[in-house]
Amino acid sequence: MDSIEAPDRYVSFKGIDCEGNSRRIIERLYMHIDDPAKTNAFWERFRTKLAVADDPLKRQADGLCLLCSNIYYLADLFEEHDDEEGLAMLRRLEDECC
Numbered sequence: 763m764d765s766i767e768a769p770d771r772y773v774s775f776k777g778i779d780c781e782g783n784s785r786r787i788i789e790r791l792y793m794h795i796d797d798p799a800k801t802n803a804f805w806e807r808f809r810t811k812l813a814v815a816d817d818p819l820k821r822q823a824d825g826l827c828l829l830c831s832n833i834y835y836l837a838d839l840f841e842e843h844d845d846e847e848g849l850a851m852l853r854r855l856e857d858e859c860c
Contacts, residue, residue: 780859784826787836787855788812790848794839804835830860 795805811828814820829836833856840848 778858780826780855783851783855783859784829787829787848787851788825790845790851791836791839794843794845794848800839800843805839808832808835826859829855833860 795801795809808828811822812825815823815825815828823831829852833852836852837849839845840852
């Protein structure tokens with residue numbers, strides 16, 4: 763995509779599917795942390811936060827906020843498991859939505 767045509771979050775979020783992008787990354791994250799060999803106490807706590815992320819009465823943050831607040835941990839997880847597609851998705855989310 764040409765940089766002129768690329769959506770710019772600093773001008774407008776119009777045309778940027780931040781919710782869809784975050785849902786796809788959450789699905790990708792679960793591919794890893796659903797495997798008992800790849801999870802740990804941090805990811806189990808993160809899973810608990812994600813479980814209530816859609817409920818405004820129970821959540822501390824929505825899914826997008828949780829992802830943006832934990833970009834480095836997510837990147838480490840994807841790097842550790844050689845998930846290039848997950849890393850690319852995460853970079854896009856960070857560039858466009860965080």
